[in-house]
Amino acid sequence: MPKAKGRALVALALMVSTLAGCGGGGGDELVIYSGRNEKLVAPILERFAKRTGVDIRVRYADTTELTPTLLEEGASSRADVFFSQDAGALAALAGRGRLAPLPQDVLDLVEPRFRDPKGRWVGVTGRARVISYNTQRLEEADLPASVLDVARPQWASRVGFPPTNASFVAFVSALVEQVGAERTRAFLEGLKAGGAKRYDNNVLVLEAVAKGEVDLGLVNHYYLYNEFKERPGAPVANHFPGQGPGGEGTFVNVAGGAIVAGTDQDEAARRFVRFLLEEEAQTYFRDQTAEYPLRPGTTPIPELPPLERLRTIDVPLERLGRDLEASQQLLREVGLT
Amino acid sequence: MVLPLAHLGLRAAGGEDPLGQVLTSRVLDLVIDTLSLAVAVTVLAVLVGVGIAWLVERSDLPGRRILGVAAALPLVVPTYVGALALLAAVGPRGLAWEMPAIIGFWGATAALTLSTYPYVLLLARAVLRSADPSLEEAGRALGDTPWSSFRRVLLPGLRPAIAAGGLLVFLYVLSDFGAVSIMRFDTVTRAIYVEYRSSFDRARPALLGLVLVALTLAVVAAELRLRGRPAPTPVVAGRRPAPLTPLGHWRWPAAVGVGVIVFAGIGIPVAVLGYWSIVGSSGADSASVIARAALISAQVSIMAAVLAVVAALPVAVLAVRHRSRLSRAVEVLALSGYALPGLVIALAMVFFAARFLPGLYQTLAILVLAYLVRFLPEALGSVRSSLLQVDPALEEAGRSLGRSRLSVACSVTFPLMRGGLLAGAALVFLTAMKELPATLLLLPAGYDTLAVRVWTSASQGLYAQAAPAALILVAVTGVVLWPLWGLAGRRRLLGAAPEVSAA
Numbered sequence: 001m002p003k004a005k006g007r008a009l010v011a012l013a014l015m016v017s018t019l020a021g022c023g024g025g026g027g028d029e030l031v032i033y034s035g036r037n038e039k040l041v042a043p044i045l046e047r048f049a050k051r052t053g054v055d056i057r058v059r060y061a062d063t064t065e066l067t068p069t070l071l072e073e074g075a076s077s078r079a080d081v082f083f084s085q086d087a088g089a090l091a092a093l094a095g096r097g098r099l100a101p102l103p104q105d106v107l108d109l110v111e112p113r114f115r116d117p118k119g120r121w122v123g124v125t126g127r128a129r130v131i132s133y134n135t136q137r138l139e140e141a142d143l144p145a146s147v148l149d150v151a152r153p154q155w156a157s158r159v160g161f162p163p164t165n166a167s168f169v170a171f172v173s174a175l176v177e178q179v180g181a182e183r184t185r186a187f188l189e190g191l192k193a194g195g196a197k198r199y200d201n202n203v204l205v206l207e208a209v210a211k212g213e214v215d216l217g218l219v220n221h222y223y224l225y226n227e228f229k230e231r232p233g234a235p236v237a238n239h240f241p242g243q244g245p246g247g248e249g250t251f252v253n254v255a256g257g258a259i260v261a262g263t264d265q266d267e268a269a270r271r272f273v274r275f276l277l278e279e280e281a282q283t284y285f286r287d288q289t290a291e292y293p294l295r296p297g298t299t300p301i302p303e304l305p306p307l308e309r310l311r312t313i314d315v316p317l318e319r320l321g322r323d324l325e326a327s328q329q330l331l332r333e334v335g336l337t
Numbered sequence: 338m339v340l341p342l343a344h345l346g347l348r349a350a351g352g353e354d355p356l357g358q359v360l361t362s363r364v365l366d367l368v369i370d371t372l373s374l375a376v377a378v379t380v381l382a383v384l385v386g387v388g389i390a391w392l393v394e395r396s397d398l399p400g401r402r403i404l405g406v407a408a409a410l411p412l413v414v415p416t417y418v419g420a421l422a423l424l425a426a427v428g429p430r431g432l433a434w435e436m437p438a439i440i441g442f443w444g445a446t447a448a449l450t451l452s453t454y455p456y457v458l459l460l461a462r463a464v465l466r467s468a469d470p471s472l473e474e475a476g477r478a479l480g481d482t483p484w485s486s487f488r489r490v491l492l493p494g495l496r497p498a499i500a501a502g503g504l505l506v507f508l509y510v511l512s513d514f515g516a517v518s519i520m521r522f523d524t525v526t527r528a529i530y531v532e533y534r535s536s537f538d539r540a541r542p543a544l545l546g547l548v549l550v551a552l553t554l555a556v557v558a559a560e561l562r563l564r565g566r567p568a569p570t571p572v573v574a575g576r577r578p579a580p581l582t583p584l585g586h587w588r589w590p591a592a593v594g595v596g597v598i599v600f601a602g603i604g605i606p607v608a609v610l611g612y613w614s615i616v617g618s619s620g621a622d623s624a625s626v627i628a629r630a631a632l633i634s635a636q637v638s639i640m641a642a643v644l645a646v647v648a649a650l651p652v653a654v655l656a657v658r659h660r661s662r663l664s665r666a667v668e669v670l671a672l673s674g675y676a677l678p679g680l681v682i683a684l685a686m687v688f689f690a691a692r693f694l695p696g697l698y699q700t701l702a703i704l705v706l707a708y709l710v711r712f713l714p715e716a717l718g719s720v721r722s723s724l725l726q727v728d729p730a731l732e733e734a735g736r737s738l739g740r741s742r743l744s745v746a747c748s749v750t751f752p753l754m755r756g757g758l759l760a761g762a763a764l765v766f767l768t769a770m771k772e773l774p775a776t777l778l779l780l781p782a783g784y785d786t787l788a789v790r791v792w793t794s795a796s797q798g799l800y801a802q803a804a805p806a807a808l809i810l811v812a813v814t815g816v817v818l819w820p821l822w823g824l825a826g827r828r829r830l831l832g833a834a835p836e837v838s839a840a
Contacts, residue, residue, distance in 0.1 A: 031782065038793050039802070059782040060793070064534040065680065069778055071539065072684050076691040078699065092537035164531040200518045203796070230799060231616075325538055332363065337531050 029055040030268040033070065033079045035063025035089065036255060044284045048275050054268045063089050064166050070098055070260065080263040081272050083124075087254050087317040088170045088324050090121040095322065100259040103270055109277040110294045114254050116318050123254030123317070124276045125285045126292030126307065128221040129171045130250065131239045132206055137215045140239060146248055147241040148179065150216060151187045156194020160205045160214035163198050163336040167220055167253065172330065173323035174251040177315040181330070188334040198336070210234040220253075221304070225290040240305060242313070249311040253320075254294065339670070341677055341710065342550065344685035348543035364525075364548065371524040372552070374445055374517075375510040381450040382506045383499055386457025389595055391487065394465040396582045399592045404599065405462075406819070411602025412455035412764075413814035415771035415788060417515025418807050419602070420448035421795070422609035424519060444520035449510055451602040456509070457502035459764060460719050463756040464498045465491065467726060470579035483582040497725045501718030504560050504672070505764075508714065511549055511676040514774065525549050526678045533680065546681045553676040557669050607811065614804035622790055627806055630785040631813050637701055637786070638769035641708035642716075642762040648709065649716035649761060657724045668717070675714040679774030682707055686779055704779040708769045715768060716761035723757020724750070763818060770814050787813070 034041055038060045049056045061069070063085035070077055070093060082099075084090045093099050099120040107119050114123035131150065133143060144150050150159055162168050175184045197214050199205045205217040206227050212235075227234050242248040257273040259266070275281055282293035292300050292307050300306060331337045392398045393405035411419070424444070468491065476486050510524075517527045525545055532542040584591055652671055655664035674682060686707050690698035697703050727750055735745035751758070773788045780789065787810040794803035 037796065039799065057782040061777045062534075062796075065774075065778060067537050068533055068539060068684055069687050071537070072688040073691040076695060076698075078691075089537065164534060166534050198521060200521065201796075204519075226799070230801060328532075328538075337528075 029057045030265050030272060031078050031080045032056055032058045032083060032272070033066045033081070033260075034058050034060050034083045035066045035085045036060075036083055040289055041083065043288075044281055047280070047284075048272060052268075052271055052275070054271065067092060071096060074098075075262055077260055077262065079260045080265040080269045082258050082260055083255070083276070084121075084258070085255050086127075086166055086170055086320075087121075087123065087256060088166060088173070088320040090116070090256050090258055091318045091320050091322070092324065093258070094118070094120040094318070098261050100261045100263065100266075102259060102273060106270065106274050106277065109274075111296070113314070114294050114317070115256075117316070118318075121256050121258035122273065122277070123256040123294045124281075125255050125289065126252045126294055127167070127255065128240065128250050128252050128292070128304075128310070129167070129174075130219065130221045131241050132209050132217040132219050132224060132236050133239055134209050134212055134215050135235045135237050137212065140237070143216075143239045145241065145244050147175075147218070148183065148187050148248065150218070150241075151190025151194065151196075153190075153194050155216065156191055156196045158215040159191065159194075159196040159218065160199055160208045160216070161191065161196055161218040162201050162205055163331055165201050167202065168218065169324055169327050169331065170253050170320050171218070171251050172327040173320050174253075174313045174315040175248075176323065176327065176330070177319065178248050178313045185330060185334065188331065188336060192334055192336055206236065210236045222290040240310065243311050247311060249313040251313040251315070252292070252307070252310070254317060255291065340689050341546075341674060341682050341685040344688050345543045345546045345550065345681065348539045349547055351540050351543075364545070367523060367525050367528055367545075368548065368552065370442075370522070371511060371526075374442065374449070374522065374524060375507045377442075377446045378449045378453060378510045379503050379507045381446065382454040383457050383503050385450065385454040385598060386502060387461050387495065387499060389454075389598070390458050390461035390465055391491070392591055392595060394462060395487075395491075395579060396584050396591070397588065398584065398595070399588055404592065404595050407599045407603065408458060408595065409455045409818065410599070410811075410815055411451050412459075412767050413770070413811050413818065414452060414603060414606045415515065415773065415791065415807070415810070416448065416452045416513055417519060417773070418610070418791065418795075419452050419606050420444070420516040420519040421800075422606040423448050423451075423601075425609050425613075426605050440520060441522050445517050445522040447601075448516040448520060449513060451598070452516070453506040453509055454598075454602075456505045456715070456764065457499065459760045460498040460502040460722060460757075461495055463719060463723060463760045464495050464726065465579070467723070467753070467756050468494050468579070474580055477580065486582075494726065497722035498719075500560055501722045504557070505675070505715055505718050507556055508553060508672065508676040511552060512678050514678055514680075525552070529678055530680065542681070546677060549676050549678075550673055553673050554669060556676075557672050561665065561669075603811075607808065610804040610807050610811075613800040614808070616801065622794075622802065622806060626785070627787070627790060627809055630787050630790050630806070631809060633701075633784055634770055634786040634788065634810070635813065635817070637705055637708065638766045640705050641712060641769045642766035644705065644709050645713050645716035645765040646720065646758055646762045648713055649720040652713075652717055653721040653724050656721055658729070671717055672714045674710045675712070677711075679707075679711065679772060679776075680778070682711055683775040683778035686710075686775070699781045701781060701784070704776065704781075707775045707779050708765070708772065711772070711775060712765045712768050715764040719757045719761035719764065720754070723754040723760075726757075727753045766817065767814055770810065 032045065045056060045058055048054070066082065067089040070079060070082065073079070082093070090099070094116060101119045102122055104119070107115050107122055110123055114126065115121065131143065131147065144155055149155065172184060172188070175187065197208065199208060202219040202223050205219050206223045208214045209217040210227055210231060221238050224236055224238055227236060240250045242250055257276050259269045259273065263269050277295050279298060282295050282298040285291050286293050286298060286301055290301050292304065328337070389408045393401040393408065398404065473486055473490050476490050481489065512526055514526050514530050517524050518530070525548055529542045529545045532538065532545065652667055656668045686703055690703045694703070731749055732745050735749045736742070740748070771788050773792055776786055776789055777792070780786065787806050790806035791803045791810065794806070
């Protein structure tokens with residue numbers, strides 16, 4: 001059977017070439033676990049490599065999947081730094097001893113409220129939890145002033161939200177800290193009773209708002225600018241809730257960086273986290289993702305209210321890691337997940 | 338195979354009050370919902386798969402060659418892409434028309450049926466192609482109607498294929514995350530993902546994973562009982578084409594019916610992807626990035642396919658020729674991986690590889706191993722059902738002529754099983770091409786597959802950017818599928834008689 005032999009040989013050759021091609025993984029590279037999307041961060045990571053001469057190897061996946069991966073790898077992890085999508089993941093890793101302390105001068109680049117008090121992670125960019133609305137259906141003046149009002153019967157049926165999404169769960173944790181567990185539960189029950197529509201993630205919520213499937217959406221502020229890229233002129237706008245006198249404020253979470261405990265690339269890892277907070281990277285994130293630069297002095301895009309004028313929910317971000325399970329439990333009890 | 342189970346046990350044991358957490362009304366609801374979905378999809382997929390297989394192999398359906406190839410194509414569409422496209426086309430405010438009922442149970446059922454019926458179709462076709470037509474001819478000569486001929490002659494031979502295909506579909510539904518998340522239908526797998534995503538607790542998802550394992554074992558046990566001991570339908574090496582049943586005035590309605598299903602399975606996704614790539618303004622990946630990703634996808638998927646068939650052979654031989662408690666245990670164990678979500682398998686691999694195989698961790702070898710664990714059952718199903726068709730008398734004849742066991746296997750058994758081996762390899766290849774969750778976590782840094790390219794863009798809502806990679810994924814798998822079809826179908830050409838419908 002010459003044909004079968006030939007085929008077997010081809011298969012064998014393929015296997016050998018594949019296995020040979022994927023060895024390596026030298027010790028001198030900085031291994032970056034990026035929970036942030038490749039499209040978003042690859043260019044700036046390459047700029048870091050070029051500017052510093054540090055060889056980098058990047059592993060991209062969701063923050064919510066890299067976090068358990070880091071926990072499973074434990075002390076055998078080859079990761080040197082972790083660039084996370086939200087503070088909750090960083091706090092969870094810090095709480096389980098998987099992060100190493102950062103140098104004080106790096107931490108000092110951002111306000112204390114956007115970093116770990118024990119110095120194990122630092123916020124890089126800020127992401128506000130807003131109400132997005134369909135501009136063909138609603139005017140900004142009609143919108144509920146407080147995010148809690150969204151759960152009232154006249155609004156709840158017109159709302160879309162992502163109850164299982166990490167950013168929403170973090171928002172629930174913040175709400176518990178700010179207005180208490182009882183009012184948060186009432187808020188969630190109101191959403192459920194009023195028939196608010198559930199989506200799997202922020203992108204789907206915002207699309208539903210743009211298509212008019214729902215009128216309001218609970219999402220992070222920057223998804224809007226993504227949507228504009230995909231559908232120029234989509235009828236959506238952001239509303240920052242809780243801004244009036246006595247309002248509860250808008251929740252601002254962070255994407256941040258940390259050094260993984262047990263790294264053998266300490267020097268390069270520090271340089272990397274510092275780089276994320278330098279003007280070049282901060283401007284890049286502002287322009288590419290429309291997030292808030294957290295280093296004072298870099299202004300956000302003009303469409304956004306500046307951070308210092310924004311009334312924010314003042315929840316210590318390091319508590320998010322601890323609170324996530326309680327919030328998850330709350331969502332389960334209300335029957336939203 | 339044991340690794341994921343051991344890992345789940347380890348993690349679940351780390352939680353507090355494991356039993357109390359499992360025996361809640363919510364978990365019960367999840368299990369009931371999951372089972373209803375799995376049963377609905379399995380029944381529909383078997384009806385559609387066997388129906389199309391019979392129509393394209395045994396009837397004078399117009400355009401049956403083209404339809405036969407096209408009907409398998411939905412298999413190349415990743416479930417999440419298919420579901421997303423279905424939603425975009427006929428969901429609320431859809432591009433084409435509105436079918437709000439598409440959300441939830443029925444949406445998930447439709448999306449999953451469309452992407453899984455080809456499993457049944459492929460296995461059933463392999464059987465129909467290699468079945469000896471003389472039995473059918475004899476039956477027909479004695480007055481069998483097409484229906485009674487199907488029921489009495491073909492169905493017994495098809496039973497192992499239906500059982501194997503149905504089991505694959507059932508277990509696939511248990512493990513699926515893409516369709517149920519997009520259609521917003523809660524299943525155990527979706528709950529596992531939600532647990533991982535919204536809190537960083539590892540005990541609860543592990544407990545839910547064990548619930549899935551328990552479901553799998555129950556289903557596999559039921560299937561083993563149902564499967565029974567089918568009489569092998571003898572296969573003949575040099576054979577003639579089977580007689581075709583004329584459909585009469587049902588010819589065109591049947592063709593339209595098959596056409597609609599095929600269109601929903603492959604036409605809608607391709608049309609929606611095409612539409613997205615035209616209207617969106619997010620730039621596509623560069624051709625070289627996509628080409629490299631396609632190469633890696635093909636490489637690891639082919640390796641997984643070859644290894645899976647090689648690994649499935651001894652298990653199938655044990656299961657079919659040497660039935661015992663042990664062989665059954667091996668088979669059940671091999672199947673258990675299939676119902677587990679990719680994320681669970683990937684995390685188990687991460688745990689063990691990072692600790693015990695540091696040299697292999699973060700190489701393609703571990704990824705291929707994960708594919709093997711996940712998809713072995715696909716190979717096993719078709720290898721086993723094709724082995725069942727081989728009459729042991731032929732092997733015994735070979736042995737009595739003084740040939741060794743191995744030589745008999747190579748010259749008699751394997752050639753007769755060729756259709757089934759190819760179908761098994763094709764299934765594993767196709768599923769591996771579109772696999773996402775395990776790939777994301779196990780792919781070495783710096784490598785890319787097509788599925789990962791699609792995800793990278795689609796997860797950001799950049800559908801226009803995702804569309805070209807998704808279209809190429811569909812095209813590449815389609816192209817690889819084509820020669821496999823040729824090989825499986827070549828025997829038909831060897832038949833001397835031209836194909837005429839024997840009325």
